[in-house]
Every structure is written in C-alpha cells, then in structure tokens.
Ligand SMILES: O=c1ccn([C@@H]2O[C@H](COP(=O)(O)OP(=O)(O)O[C@H]3O[C@H](CO)[C@@H](O)[C@H](O)[C@H]3O)[C@@H](O)[C@H]2O)c(=O)[nH]1
C-alpha cells in the first residue's frame with residue numbers, strides 16, 4: 022500500500038498521520054493480459070468479415086456481411102475504448118479522523134454548497150428542503166458553511182418551503198449534533214428510526230407539521246396570505262406578480278439564514294442559507310443547469326467566495342455528516358493547493374427495487390469505470406456529490422483565467438456582511454440573464470456550455486486543462502439520490518444523456534481529436550467511450566433484426582458450429598459478457614441485477630440510444646432542438662407498487678417502445694420458426710448462432726411479452742403500440758423475404 026504524497030512528504034509534516042492511501046487493483050495484470058488476447062480475437066473476426074465481404078456473390082449477402090462488419094466495428098471500438106478503465110484501477114481510503122491532528126478546525130476552509138432544483142411539481146420542495154437540511158447539518162464548523170439553492174423553477178412554493186426549513190433548521194441542527202445522529206436528512210431519519218426519546222418525538226411533530234404546511238401550499242399552487250408573517254417575507258413574495266412566469270421573471274435572492282446573526286435554539290451560530298432564483302427572459306439562453314450553476318458560482322463569489330464548492334442535485338442528500346472532512350483529506354494540502362481540481366463521490370440511489378429492473382444503479386458508470394478513470398487522471402465529474410476547488414473553474418492549474426470583474430475571482434476575499442447593500446446589488450447584477458454576454462462564462466470559465474450533459478463536458482474540459490481529480494468511494498455512501506422509477510422516465514433521461522454525450526464527441530473539443538492532444542490516449546478513450554453511448558444503437562438494432570430475418574428465410578449468416586470461426590464467436594461473446602459479469606460481482610452486484618443490467622443495455626440500444634442518435638442528427642442539421650427534460654422525482658402509488666413487484670412500466674404510448682416491441686415480436690416469430698424446423702428434423706448446424714441469438718433475445722424479452730398479452734394493469738403496453746409494432750414486424754418480414762432470397 023502506498024501512501025500518497027501531500028500528506029507525508031514535506032519535512033514539517035513527516036510524522037503526520039496519513040490522510041489518504043491508495044491500493045492498485047489486483048485485477049490490473051489479468052485485465053491487461055486478457056485485453057491483449059481479446060484484441061487478437063477481434064482482429065481475427067474483422068479479418069474474417071473482410072474476407073467474406075470480398076467473396077460475397079450476391080448483393081444481399083454483401084449487405085448482410087457489411088452490416089455485420091459495421092456492427093462488429095462499433096462493438097470493437099466500444100470495447101477497446103473501455104479498456105482504458107481497466108488499465109489501472111485503483112482503490113482509495115481516507116482517514117478523516119486524522120485530519121484534526123494535521124490541521125486546526127479553525128483553519129478549515131469555507132465551504133459553499135450548491136443545490137439545484139428546477140420544477141416544484143417534478144421535484145417536490147420537501148425533497149429539496151431535506152437535501153438542504155442534510156448538508157446544513159454537516160459536522161463542519163457551521164459558520165464556514167453556506168448553502169445556496171438555485172431555483173430554476175422560479176417558484177414561490179420552493180421559496181416558501183425554504184423559509185419554513187430555515188426555522189426548522191434551528192431545531193434540527195442542534196438535535197443532530199447533540200444526539201450524534203448520522204442520518205441528517207429528516208425524512209430519512211424519521212422513516213428509519215423508531216426508538217424515540219421525547220425530544221425526538223417533539224422534533225418529529227415539528228417536522229411533520231412543516232411538511233403538511235408545505236405540501237398544502239404546493240397543492241394549492243400559491244402561498245396564501247395566512248402563511249406570510251412579517252414584512253420581510255411579504256416583500257419577497259411580492260416579486261411574484263402576474264407577469265412573473267417560469268421563463269420570464271426578475272431575479273429573487275433571499276438570505277434565509279445568516280451566520281453572523283442567526284442562532285439555533287441553543288445559541289450556536291447557523292450556517293448561511295441563500296435562495297437564488299436567477300433572472301430569466303425568453304430572449305436570452307439560460308443554458309439549463311450549467312447556466313444555473315454559473316449563476317451560483319458568481320452569486321456565491323460576491324457573498325462568501327469559499328475556496329471549496331460542493332455541487333448537489335436537489336435529490337442527492339447527504340448520508341454521512343463527515344463527508345466534507347473526507348473531501349478535505351485530499352483538498353487540504355498546504356504545500357500544493359492546486360493538486361486536485363475536484364473530488365467526486367459516486368451517485369448511489371435509494372429506493373431501487375430488489376433486482377433493479379431498469380438498471381438505474383448504473384454500477385458501471387458510477388462505480389466501476391470511475392475507479393479506472395481514477396487510475397489515469399482522476400474520477401470524472403457526474404453532476405452531483407462533487408467537491409470542487411473553486412479555482413478549477415477559472416482555467417487550468419497553471420493558467421488562471423480572470424473573470425471580467427475582480428470580485429468574482431477565486432482568490433477575492435469578501436469583507437462585507439452578505440446582506441449589506443453593495444453585496445446584494447452585485448449579487449443581483451451577476452444573476453441577471455444578460456450578464457454573461459461577451460464574457461468567458463461557460464466557455465473558458467465555470468461550468469461549460471454546449472452539451473446537455475454539462476457535468477460530463479465540464480469534467481472532460483477540466484481534465485483537458487490539466488486538472489487531476491479523485492474518485493472517493495467510502496463504505497457508507499456519502500450521498501443518496503433518486504433514480505427514475507418508470508421505464509419511460511429512465512429512457513427519457515438516457516436519451517438526454519446520449520444526446521448530450523454525443524454533443525461532446527461532435528464538438529470541436531472531441532475526445533478523439535482535441536482530447537488525445539490534451540491528455541493522451543487512455544484518458545481520452547475513456548471519455549470517448551462515455552461519449553459514444555448512442556452508437557451502441559447500431560449493433561444492437563442490427564443484431565436484433567438481421568439474424569432473425571435471415572433465420573426465417575433459412576439463410577445462414579454466421580459460421581457453422583463445426584467451423585473454427587465459430588469458436589471465435591463463442592470466445593468473443595463469453596469474454597465480453599464474462600468480464601462484464603465479473604466486474605459487476607466484484608463491485609458487490611448480484612446475478613439478478615447483472616442480468617437486468619445486460620437486458621437494459623439491449624433495450625436502450627433499440628430505444629433511447631436509437632432515438633438519441635436520430636435526434637442528435639436532426640439538431641445537427643438544424644431541423645430540431647432539444648432541451649433538458651427534468652426527471653420526475655414524484656412517486657405514483659400504483660406505479661410504485663408495480664415497480665416493487667418488479668413489473669415493467671410501459672403505460673404511455675411512446676414512439677420509443679415501437680422498435681422494442683417490434684424486435685420482440687420478430688424474435689419470437691423467428692425462434693418458433695427455428696424450433697419448428699428442428700422438430701421437422703432439419704439440420705440447423707449453419708443456423709445455430711442465429712438460433713442462439715434469437716433465443717437469447719426471446720428470453721430477455723419476457724417482460725415485453727408479458728406486458729403485451731398477460732397483463733391488464735395500467736402499466737401494460739398500450740394496444741396502439743402493439744398494433745403498430747405487429748404491422749411493422751409484418752412489413753419487415755415481408756420485405757426480408759423479398760430481398761434476402763434474391
Ligand atoms: O434547467 C434546469 C434543468 C435541470 N436542473 C437541475 O439539474 C439536476 C439534474 O436534473 P435531473 O432531471 O435529476 O437529471 P438526471 O438525469 O437525473 O441528472 C444527471 O444528469 C444531469 C445531466 O444531464 C446532471 O446534471 C446531473 O447531475 C446528473 O445526476 C436537478 O437538480 C435539476 O433541478 C436545473 O437546475 N436547471
């Protein structure tokens with residue numbers, strides 16, 4: 022085990038206890054050997070396709086081979102790119118308990134926390150409030166914490182919820198500290214604990230009355246006069262005039278708690294809590310979450326300008342109050358302040374059903390691959406649960422990019438109270454919707470514009486600028502969030518990601534060109550792999566239809582079982598699946614969850630990746646535009662019951678379901694055709710691979726067949742979708758028998 026630099030190298034701290042260590046994965050050697058062997062097999066297969074292509078005698082066999090060749094090139098590229106994540110996986114450990122022996126608490130840096138919300142109906146204000154409370158209650162000097170809430174929904178309901186939360190916080194924070202509570206999200210705490218003291222009982226009642234009040238206000242859609250006490254509150258709500266709409270409204274900044282004057286019930290100072298609703302106008306682009314975060318970067322610079330920033334989505338609450346100390350183990354580094362740009366914690370989700378039917382745990386994306394990134398230039402930023410050094414938003418480690426006014430610079434010291442007039446004036450100014458015109462915000466500074474996945478794009482750009490980062494994965498999850506819990510929500514989210522990631526690949530900063538020049542091959546391949554998700558739709562779609570349509574027509578398109586090439590197919594299939602399985606299990610997954618994960622990969626190939634691919638090119642050609650469709654965090658009772666039972670939720674007639682259902686039908690048809698031939702005694706030696714693929718898809722499609730015929734609940738596949746798919750399947754079979762046999 023190697024102790025990293027920074028905690029023990031310089032003389033003055035030679036005997037200081039380590040703050041962090043790292044260990045290389047034992048799989049590293051195996052991964053490298055396996056990658057070499059597998060690469061040879063891929064090359065051999067591509068050679069085989071090229072030979073077949075050259076020797077094809079008919080037009081249809083030429084096109085079949087060409088399709089297989091293209092599919093396999095895409096699969097091979099994705100496989101090669103993902104090897105970067107297997108080159109040097111590392112595991113880290115932190116020792117936050119040693120921190121106070123190395124640095125005095127009074128020397129801890131200030132911490133600004135950013136929480137984004139965008140829609141009070143898709144993201145219920147009580148959820149946002151719980152997230153905020155969980156970080157306000159961090160085990161960190163209170164006067165150093167400032168929580169900024171960005172409300173892109175521009176909703177007085179959210180502001181109201183936060184006014185209530187500020188009052189409740191003065192009870193909740195001392196209660197957590199006194200009783201050493203680990204679960205500092207009140208909703209989660211009250212839901213999981215049942216041994217109550219009278220004090221806890223009192224707090225619980227208080228929490229519930231706040232919740233009922235907020236939920237009533239949300240239901241009514243308006244803050245009634247009876248809820249508004251005091252002039253200050255009235256003044257804030259007066260901003261919501263009739264002309265105030267979500268897309269068009271002035272800035273509202275409300276300081277709800279101020280550490281220089283607000284005290285909790287036992288007389289301790291409270292952290293700062295600031296509500297920020299940036300100005301919006303239909304005529305200026307707001308750049309969705311990236312724009313919101315840049316406003317927070319500026320507003321916070323004017324008020325507190327902490328050197329460390331934590332970004333959170335409204336649904337990602339803190340699950341461990343010691344997390345800032347853990348991040349500090351890397352960020353606190355007096356010898357070399359600029360060592361790391363950011364420290365990313367994994368996104369881990371609450372409320373996923375037992376076998377994770379929609380694979381929303383994203384084990385590979387959020388847990389397995391970051392360990393690989395971390396062994397290269399560092400874990401990638403995934404939008405939430407990430408501690409940044411503020412400096413990282415202002416140019417590379419050796420090239421400071423200065424903002425247009427010095428007050429926003431990372432080293433500016435704020436020396437006035439946050440509610441003083443000059444500070445508030447400046448804060449309003451920098452939150453204006455035209456403020457960024459003719460500045461470097463979003464291009465050279467702050468969170469970067471140009472992709473729907475601002476997180477991945479910013480992460481990538483920071484790495485290109487030369488920042489190093491850390492993937493920090495403690496045993497107790499540092500944050501817990503909500504994952505989509507219906508199929509369509511998941512697919513829409515994934516479509517947005519696929520499009521956003523593609524935007525990065527096709528930008529002038531593409532990992533395949535700019536990336537390779539800036540950070541070398543392994544790291545840029547790792548980003549290219551992430552960026553190219555949507556191209557998986559090509560092989561998945563081809564493998565979902567072509568072998569099956571050929572099978573129905575008795576045409577063999579793969580090697581016979583007796584041919585040596587057959588063994589290559591077996592090895593390539595088992596090798597890829599086997600290694601994926603191994604990773605999944607090593608990272609604590611179950612067999613059932615892995616099975617669902619691989620199924621969802623195929624489903625995505627036919628739905629969100631396919632549609633994302635097409636929508637991206639429509640936009641590329643200037644035909645359409647796309648926006649940030651916020652994922653709903655609301656749970657519908659009936660749907661939730663079905664989700665808990667592991668049933669797929671179709672329900673809505675989405676065009677994305679059509680290729681999926683069509684593929685399921687065609688696979689079933691061709692599988693039965695194959696079975697019938699077997700019973701008739703035909704020799705299917707040449708069709709074995711096709712039978713296998715078809716059978717594999719049929720087994721994977723079970724939830725779809727069930728949702729077509731066996732279910733009568735609201736989550737089944739709408740009749741319209743089924744009819745369109747049957748019609749399409751029929752058309753495809755007819756077209757195939759006309760063309761393939763020619
Ligand atoms: O115009 C917008 C749209 C969204 N958000 C916020 O962005 C966050 C993420 O939105 P969500 O709908 O939950 O998207 P997810 O797909 O679940 O989020 C993932 O993907 C996003 C990029 O697409 C990243 O920003 C997130 O951090 C990452 O968790 C939420 O807090 C929203 O309130 C805004 O602030 N303004």
Ligand SMILES: [Mn+2]
Pocket residue numbers: 334336503652
């Ligand atoms: Mn989310």
